[in-house]
Amino acid sequence: xxxxxxxxxxxxxMVEKRSEVLDKVSHDAPGGLLADILAATSRKFNQDGAxxxxxxxxxxxxxxxxxxxxxxxxxxxxxxxxxxxxxRLDFNV
Numbered sequence: 290x291x292x293x294x295x296x297x298x299x300x301x302x303m304v305e306k307r308s309e310v311l312d313k314v315s316h317d318a319p320g321g322l323l324a325d326i327l328a329a330t331s332r333k334f335n336q337d338g339a340x341x342x343x344x345x346x347x348x349x350x351x352x353x354x355x356x357x358x359x360x361x362x363x364x365x366x367x368x369x370x371x372x373x374x375x376x377r378l379d380f381n382v
Contacts, residue, residue, distance in 0.1 A: 300329035
């Protein structure tokens with residue numbers, strides 16, 4: 290399991306157990322975690338309204354499939370995978 294996938298699993302756990310996490314975790318988390326928490330929350334509570342090309346809320350495994358299907362390297366952070374997916378979509382290559 291790589292870091293991006295592990296981070297996603299942790300975010301999903303935090304959303305599922307949000308009350309317990311708020312009670313027990315320090316509130317000075319790095320700012321970059323906010324986007325990951327919002328993505329996990331969106332996946333959990335807005336599954337029906339998500340678009341197929343909404344890279345911001347896609348799971349790491351789905352982003353990897355998207356990037357792999359385009360013949361690109363699948364190793365990287367969520368941001369890297371999103372960038373590669375969007376770039377290929379924009380250029381329609």
